[in-house]
Amino acid sequence: MYPLIRNRRLRNSEAIRHLVRETVLTPSDFLVPLFVVEGKGIKEEIASMPNYYRLSLDNMEKEVRELWNMGLCAVLLFVKVPDNLKDNAGSEALNDHGLMQLAIKTVKNACPDMLVMTDVAMDPYSSYGHDGIVADGQILNDETVEVLAEMSVSHAKAGADFVAPSDMMDGRILSIREALEDEGYLNTGIMSYSAKYASAFYGPFRDALDSAPVDLKNVPKDKKSYQMDSANRFEAIRETQQDIDEGADIVMVKPGLCYLDIVREIKNEVDVPVAVYQVSGEYAMLKAAAEKGWLDHDSVMMEQLISIKRAGANIIASYFAKDAVKLMG
Numbered sequence: 481m482y483p484l485i486r487n488r489r490l491r492n493s494e495a496i497r498h499l500v501r502e503t504v505l506t507p508s509d510f511l512v513p514l515f516v517v518e519g520k521g522i523k524e525e526i527a528s529m530p531n532y533y534r535l536s537l538d539n540m541e542k543e544v545r546e547l548w549n550m551g552l553c554a555v556l557l558f559v560k561v562p563d564n565l566k567d568n569a570g571s572e573a574l575n576d577h578g579l580m581q582l583a584i585k586t587v588k589n590a591c592p593d594m595l596v597m598t599d600v601a602m603d604p605y606s607s608y609g610h611d612g613i614v615a616d617g618q619i620l621n622d623e624t625v626e627v628l629a630e631m632s633v634s635h636a637k638a639g640a641d642f643v644a645p646s647d648m649m650d651g652r653i654l655s656i657r658e659a660l661e662d663e664g665y666l667n668t669g670i671m672s673y674s675a676k677y678a679s680a681f682y683g684p685f686r687d688a689l690d691s692a693p694v695d696l697k698n699v700p701k702d703k704k705s706y707q708m709d710s711a712n713r714f715e716a717i718r719e720t721q722q723d724i725d726e727g728a729d730i731v732m733v734k735p736g737l738c739y740l741d742i743v744r745e746i747k748n749e750v751d752v753p754v755a756v757y758q759v760s761g762e763y764a765m766l767k768a769a770a771e772k773g774w775l776d777h778d779s780v781m782m783e784q785l786i787s788i789k790r791a792g793a794n795i796i797a798s799y800f801a802k803d804a805v806k807l808m809g
């Protein structure tokens with residue numbers, strides 16, 4: 481008898497495909513990044529991220545209500561800090577009345593059940609565009625970790641549910657955890673960017689926040705001394721395990737698509753939820769190809785997102801979250 485097996489019996493109709501589908505996306509898979517700016521009535525499109533915007537607090541509040549009504553229940557907040565508030569110490573990050581702290585309160589007031597995660601890193605506040613204090617051409621680890629711990633407490637005080645350190649300094653998860661415990665924020669979670677690669681896919685994000693490393697003598701031009709080398713795999717597991725040991729509740733792999741092998745490996749290795757950040761450059765690539773008519777936007781978007789989930793993501797941070805949920809109907 482030939483053929484013995486006809487695999488296409490399980491593919492013949494949408495109904496059977498649906499019935500045997502292994503991976504399904506839902507709105508609750510997503511974490512929605514939001515870019516917040518000072519001012520009122522502002523909704524500025526980011527040049528390298530078509531259809532993605534910097535929002536002032538009033539517009540962010542509207543956006544958050546809309547997300548909630550769509551079933552999107554978690555946001556990841558980033559702020560664009562004006563140049564005059566930037567320095568080499570991240571001072572503005574510790575301002576309890578700063579833009580981030582106001583943004584947290586605004587979301588919680590508008591939508592108390594929305595999960596609020598906050599970016600903890602110095603780069604939006606750094607006059608040099610680095611995730612740490614710069615001295616003699618180096619990014620200082622331990623001095624930076626102290627700032628990150630204080631920043632985390634300030635976010636927790638403002639009402640953040642989770643802090644999300646995106647900097648890759650060594651030992652910061654333990655310091656942040658200790659600082660939160662000391663201040664009584666026992667229930668504030670930590671989502672650690674644990675395997676974050678020094679990637680060229682972050683370009684549009686740095687445009688969005690005007691946070692690229694500056695071109696000055698004695699300031700490193702890239703983040704390769706603290707973010708991971710894209711060639712490395714075992715190191716990703718080591719980094720992730722260390723962050724779990726230090727108290728991370730959720731770990732993350734970043735970027736997404738080029739690193740799905742790492743996602744699967746980490747998913748097999750650890751027993752905490754794994755988040756994946758589909759980053760700005762991944763978003764920009766698809767938008768550009770779709771604008772040219774070279775790729776079908778919606779189909780490619782859904783294929784990418786399902787692949788990220790199939791690889792092992794429990795949480796997907798993505799600029800496509802809204803578009804994807806609209807398609808889910």
Ligand SMILES: NCc1[nH]cc(CCC(=O)O)c1CC(=O)O
Pocket residue numbers: 599601602603611646647681682683684685686703758759760761
């Ligand atoms: N702390 C910096 C940070 N937090 C999130 C992103 C990138 C996100 C994206 O590209 O969408 C970056 C950029 C960087 O490391 O330079």
Ligand SMILES: [Mg+2]
Pocket residue numbers: 648649650651674719722723
């Ligand atoms: Mg680490």
